[in-house]
Amino acid sequence: MNINIAKALFLDALYQVLDNKVFRILVILIGLLICVPILIAFKEDGISILFGTWEHDYTSFIQSVGPIIGIDTGSTASLQAFEIKQLLIKGYQDAIIEGLAGSVGMLLCIAATAFFMPMMLEKGAADNLFAKPVSRFTLLMARYITGLLFVFLLSSVLILGTHAALLLRSGESDPSFLWTMFSLTYAYGLYFSVTVVIGVFTRSTVASILLSLIFMTFNGCIHGIWTGIEHTQGMLGEGARSRRHIEVRVENDEEDETDAELSTPETQAEGATPASEDADPPVELLLEEVDDSESSSWEIYLRRALTAAHIALPKTGHSDLIVQKLRSAVGNPNDESVYTDDLVTFSLNGLPPGFVASSVEATDLQYPTEPDSQVVFTASPLEGDSSTVLSIHRRPLREIPIGTKGRTRTEGSLSASKHFKSWLEEQAGIELLSSDSKPIARNTTWNYSAWHYEWQDTEAGFRWHTILVRFDEHLFGIQLRSPIGWLEQHPEVSEQFGARDYKFGTGLVSASRVSMDPSTWYAGKAKWGGEWKFSLLFSIGTSVAFAGLMLALSWLRLRRIDF
Amino acid sequence: MSDQDAILRVQDLHKSYGKNLFKRGFPALQGVNLEIQRGSVFGLLGPNGAGKTTLIKVLLGLIPRYQGHAELFGIPVKKPYLRRRIGYLPEAHRLPPYLTGYQVMQLSGRLCGKPKAWLEERIPGLLKKVDMHKDAHKKLREYSKGMQQRVGLAQALLHEPELIFLDEPTDGIDPVGRAKIREIIADLKNTGTTIFINSHLLMEVEMICDQVVIMDKGKVLREGSMDELTQSAGGTSFHIQPVSQELSTLLEGIGSGFRLRENGFDLQVDQADQNRVIDLLRARDISILGIRKQKNTLEQSFIDLVGENAQ
Numbered sequence: 001m002n003i004n005i006a007k008a009l010f011l012d013a014l015y016q017v018l019d020n021k022v023f024r025i026l027v028i029l030i031g032l033l034i035c036v037p038i039l040i041a042f043k044e045d046g047i048s049i050l051f052g053t054w055e056h057d058y059t060s061f062i063q064s065v066g067p068i069i070g071i072d073t074g075s076t077a078s079l080q081a082f083e084i085k086q087l088l089i090k091g092y093q094d095a096i097i098e099g100l101a102g103s104v105g106m107l108l109c110i111a112a113t114a115f116f117m118p119m120m121l122e123k124g125a126a127d128n129l130f131a132k133p134v135s136r137f138t139l140l141m142a143r144y145i146t147g148l149l150f151v152f153l154l155s156s157v158l159i160l161g162t163h164a165a166l167l168l169r170s171g172e173s174d175p176s177f178l179w180t181m182f183s184l185t186y187a188y189g190l191y192f193s194v195t196v197v198i199g200v201f202t203r204s205t206v207a208s209i210l211l212s213l214i215f216m217t218f219n220g221c222i223h224g225i226w227t228g229i230e231h232t233q234g235m236l237g238e239g240a241r242s243r244r245h246i247e248v249r250v251e252n253d254e255e256d257e258t259d260a261e262l263s264t265p266e267t268q269a270e271g272a273t274p275a276s277e278d279a280d281p282p283v284e285l286l287l288e289e290v291d292d293s294e295s296s297s298w299e300i301y302l303r304r305a306l307t308a309a310h311i312a313l314p315k316t317g318h319s320d321l322i323v324q325k326l327r328s329a330v331g332n333p334n335d336e337s338v339y340t341d342d343l344v345t346f347s348l349n350g351l352p353p354g355f356v357a358s359s360v361e362a363t364d365l366q367y368p369t370e371p372d373s374q375v376v377f378t379a380s381p382l383e384g385d386s387s388t389v390l391s392i393h394r395r396p397l398r399e400i401p402i403g404t405k406g407r408t409r410t411e412g413s414l415s416a417s418k419h420f421k422s423w424l425e426e427q428a429g430i431e432l433l434s435s436d437s438k439p440i441a442r443n444t445t446w447n448y449s450a451w452h453y454e455w456q457d458t459e460a461g462f463r464w465h466t467i468l469v470r471f472d473e474h475l476f477g478i479q480l481r482s483p484i485g486w487l488e489q490h491p492e493v494s495e496q497f498g499a500r501d502y503k504f505g506t507g508l509v510s511a512s513r514v515s516m517d518p519s520t521w522y523a524g525k526a527k528w529g530g531e532w533k534f535s536l537l538f539s540i541g542t543s544v545a546f547a548g549l550m551l552a553l554s555w556l557r558l559r560r561i562d563f
Numbered sequence: 564m565s566d567q568d569a570i571l572r573v574q575d576l577h578k579s580y581g582k583n584l585f586k587r588g589f590p591a592l593q594g595v596n597l598e599i600q601r602g603s604v605f606g607l608l609g610p611n612g613a614g615k616t617t618l619i620k621v622l623l624g625l626i627p628r629y630q631g632h633a634e635l636f637g638i639p640v641k642k643p644y645l646r647r648r649i650g651y652l653p654e655a656h657r658l659p660p661y662l663t664g665y666q667v668m669q670l671s672g673r674l675c676g677k678p679k680a681w682l683e684e685r686i687p688g689l690l691k692k693v694d695m696h697k698d699a700h701k702k703l704r705e706y707s708k709g710m711q712q713r714v715g716l717a718q719a720l721l722h723e724p725e726l727i728f729l730d731e732p733t734d735g736i737d738p739v740g741r742a743k744i745r746e747i748i749a750d751l752k753n754t755g756t757t758i759f760i761n762s763h764l765l766m767e768v769e770m771i772c773d774q775v776v777i778m779d780k781g782k783v784l785r786e787g788s789m790d791e792l793t794q795s796a797g798g799t800s801f802h803i804q805p806v807s808q809e810l811s812t813l814l815e816g817i818g819s820g821f822r823l824r825e826n827g828f829d830l831q832v833d834q835a836d837q838n839r840v841i842d843l844l845r846a847r848d849i850s851i852l853g854i855r856k857q858k859n860t861l862e863q864s865f866i867d868l869v870g871e872n873a874q
Contacts, residue, residue: 008673011666012659019661124657128715131623131653132674133646562580563625 005134006142013116013146022112026154029108033096034161042085042170058084089172096162097180097320107213109154109188110195113147114208117199117554126563136558140196144551147192148185155184179326183319190314190543191216193550200554200561219313224518226310229303230533231518311532314543317519321526322536339377339392341476348377348392348478352493355379360389372396373477387462388486393477397470413470417451420468420477429459456484463487570726570757571599571622576631578617578781591617592629593781599759599774601725604752606772607761608861610869614781615761616654619728623651635726647675650724652715654731654761660704664695664714667703671718685721692747693717694740708735716744726757733767745771769793769861777865779872785864792864798857799837802827804850813843829857 017023041048046057056064058081069091120129120143130136159181167173194215199208338357339348351357358380373393380389399408400415411419424430433454456463463486467478480493487494525534532538576595582588591614599605609615620626621633622640633640636648658667665686672682690696693713703711712735719727729748733741748758748771762768768775769789776786785792798820810828811821817839818832832840837854844851859867 002676004673004676004678008670011673012662012670015661015666016659122657124653124655125659127620127625127653128651128656128658128671128718129674130625131646131649131651132671133643133676134674135643559627562628563620 005138009134009139009142010146010149013143013150016116016119017112017150020112020115022108023150026105026108026112029105030154030158030161033158034165037092037162037165038169040169042089042166042172044085045081047088057081058088085170085172089166089170089174093162093166093174093177093180096158097183105184106188106191106216109151110191110212110216111209113150113192114195114199114212115205116143116147117196118203118205118208121200121203121561121563123563130563137555140200140551140555140558144192144196147196148189151188151192152181152185155181159184179323182326183323186322187316187319190316190547193314193547193554197550197554197557200557216316219316222306222309222313223315223317226306227518227522229306231521311542312546314546315539316543318526318536318539318543321523322540324523325526325528325536338379341376341394341471341474351379352390352480354381354383354490354493355390356382358389360391364389388482389480391479391481393479394474397473397475410473411475413451413468413475416470416475417453417468420466421453424453424455429457431456431458433463458484568600569598570601570636571597571759572632572634572637573597573618573622574632576618576621576629576633578614578621578626578629590781592621592631594631595778595781595783597776597783597786599757601757602752602755603774604748604758604772605760606768606775607759607778608765608768608775608865609778609784612780613778615778616730617781618778619730619759619761623649623728647722648725650719650722650727652712652719652727652729652732654734656711656715658703658711658715658718660702663700663702664690664706664710665699667714668699668718668721672721675722677722682721689717689721690714694743709737709740712736713740716747720747720751724756726759727751728759728761730761732760732762733764741767765860765862765865775861777868779869784868784872789861793858793861798829798831800824800827800829800853800855800857801840801844801851802853802855803844804852813847814840817843827852 039050041051046055047061048055062084117140119125120139129139159178163173163175163177191212195208195212198211198215199205202208202211338351356379358378360378360380373395375391376394377392378389379391380386397410397416398419400411401407402409421432421435424432433456435453436451450467450469453466453468454464455466461484462481463484465480465487469476469478482490522534526536526539527534528536573595576592576597577590578592579588579590591612593614595614595618597618607615607618617626621629622635624640624643624646627641635645638645659670662670668686668690669679669682672686673679687696687699690699693716695710695713695717698706698710703714706714712732716729716732719729732748733744736744745767748760751758758771760768760772773789774787775789775792777784777792804826806823806825806827808823810823814821814828814830818830818836820829820831822829830840841851841854
């Protein structure tokens with residue numbers, strides 16, 4: 001295409017958009033959104049509104065405004081000021097991203113550009129334009145690309161403006177936030193291909209807007225339902241898989257097995273009898289694997305149709321996920337798990353203050369949890385004593401004997417915990433400082449519990465905190481080794497790591513598998529490659545193919561129109 | 564003229580609207596054959612629904628599906644690059660209302676592949692030519708219909724096309740403006756530009772065009788030069804002095820259809836009879852002030868042809 005023609009088409013679209021009232025509303029809206037972080041500054045110790053006219057410390061601010069903006073005052077009570085600051089800033093950034101990518105902004109962008117095609121094809125206007133020496137394909141693509149360009153420009157202004165405002169007024173810079181410009185444009189590009197095809201076929205702006213909105217709703221429902229079903233199935237499947245080979249006869253006096261005692265809602269729904277800690281009679285726990293054989297044929301067809309629709313339709317909701325992965329791919333640790341296990345969906349969401357990921361050799365750690373454990377992650381303080389190390393150990397669950405008939409079963413976290421305790425006691429020079437008789441964290445829904453041990457080797461001069469937790473068929477040990485007395489000098493680490501009220505799922509460690517929210521569950525599963533259901537490359541490929549198909553249909557129709 | 568001079572050639576062109584497996588559709592063009600020579604001003608006439616606009620749109624690539632053969636400059640009309648050599652003023656066009664007149668010109672010129680510098684040099688002069696230079700920077704939504712038409716004409720001429728299609732060019736233009744447009748067309752003709760005009764204003768066509776085609780019901784009824792279409796029905800008007808009743812007796816037996824008028828008489832005569840009439844008048848010392856061959860108006864020819872076709 002001749003450069004003059006390209007410029008002409010771009011300028012035409014530019015003037016057209018600038019003349020559009022919805023576009024003007026969008027610009028005003030963006031201006032207002034950028035004004036918020038200019039007028040409200042998040043300082044180190046509190047919030048400054050209107051350049052110091054009102055100032056509040058974070059505690060009072062959260063107490064008065066928290067419930068209104070959806071912050072749980074209880075969960076933030078133990079947070080320090082800088083953590084609340086980051087929480088608020090991230091909340092604002094997320095509100096912008098989700099508000100724009102998912103709902104209002106996207107609707108307005110579609111409304112602002114839906115007239116592109118119909119207006120071009122209007123009688124009188126089309127005669128003039130299509131009689132120019134430009135092919136119909138070029139005109140179509142020019143309109144589509146111009147739409148993308150304008151949304152990219154709008155989102156760039158919003159994201160760059162917000163970023164600059166936060167940097168200048170609050171001193172906070174998160175460059176990974178800038179990726180959002182691309183995710184917004186990507187999601188819009190997928191939707192706009194539908195708007196274009198509707199515009200070409202109906203040649204009506206109103207129809208383009210209405211049908212696009214209907215499509216957006218339909219598309220969101222299809223993917224939402226598919227993810228919900230996959231989530232439910234995944235959870236049932238994983239629960240069943242972890243136990244399907246177990247036909248357990250729990251001898252209450254033989255084994256106090258916490259994991260086996262816990263039951264999921266699903267197992268209850270299926271009629272399995274949950275074992276209880278003090279249940280006298282032996283309990284036969286039979287869990288059946290969930291598969292299609294339990295469903296009626298129409299359910300199977302419906303599910304297959306849903307899967308087909310999920311594959312075929314553009315996965316616009318994955319745009320944020322793709323950006324998150326891009327953010328982590330370029331090594332921003334702020335919002336991404338510092339460690340994600342490759343065997344189970346276990347992740348370490350953050351590090352104690354001052355710690356960074358390191359590569360300490362397993363042999364340098366002394367006392368790895370147990371001989372068959374593998375060290376999968378280490379972190380050390382950025383400054384200070386290099387002998388302080390946070391490590392994650394992983395080992396497969398063992399088969400342990402039950403009763404006297406030579407039968408075995410897979411150990412649970414209690415068994416593993418007891419085994420660990422025995423092992424510790426066998427080690428020479430080890431002094432067990434504290435071992436809890438009950439788990440420090442327990443989730444009865446998704447069947448895990450965590451156990452805490454504090455121990456030291458006076459001769460070596462080290463103290464350990466170990467948290468043991470079982471996920472799927474693996475036992476994880478999250479362990480902090482520090483010189484004796486180090487933790488007393490670092491209460492911020494001590495608080496986070498050694499506390500009895502350590503919170504799983506909301507604190508340092510979480511397992512996304514245990515989330516009840518399908519989106520969060522899916523986000524935990526999603527990777528660039530791997531199984532198609534969770535592959536982001538597959539998501540991008542099928543979504544782009546869908547957009548391509550829409551444009552191809554538009555072109556096929558456009559080349560046959562008699563003006 | 565040789566075939567090489569034909570700038571436009573259409574052979575057995577058919578086009579039906581609304582045709583599908585179940586419907587025969589409405590035939591807009593039924594075997595149209597046409598050839599236009601370079602440098603001529605060509606008028607396309609016909610009643611509503613005759614297929615004139617369809618024919619133009621086929622030639623401009625606006626109607627991609629048709630049967631038959633259509634080419635411009637010896638190249639099939641479906642090639643988009645061909646349109647760099649063509650200017651077009653559509654009927655009832657709707658130029659972008661969000662642009663100014665000047666911006667419309669820039670857009671149009673750039674779409675034809677012209678560089679910015681070239682356009683900046685040419686646009687002001689052309690806007691002045693159509694008397695729109697004073698309002699060039701107003702948005703089109705503020706223009707009257709006539710002003711939009713003038714800008715439309717200017718954008719059609721902007722890239723110096725070899726062939727220009729003007730569909731109702733004087734629509735909405737006042738008499739002064741029409742004269743201006745006729746002047747522009749005459750200038751274009753002098754530069755060798757071929758002009759194809761579709762208009763309902765037969766007087767305009769009669770004044771401007773040297774070749775005319777009359778179409779009806781998707782067919783070409785007649786094609787030829789303006790003289791051929793408005794040829795004499797054989798009548799001659801004699802302007803004489805003095806006029807007397809005796810003239811009918813004097814000219815008895817010569818020609819036919821004698822009709823006395825206030826300043827002379829009309830008579831259908833051939834050249835030999837015309838000479839005899841002159842001799843007789845001169846012999847009677849009657850002054851001959853003028854002799855004029857009677858012609859049909861284009862309108863009369865048009866009505867006659869379309870009327871015949873309707874029968």
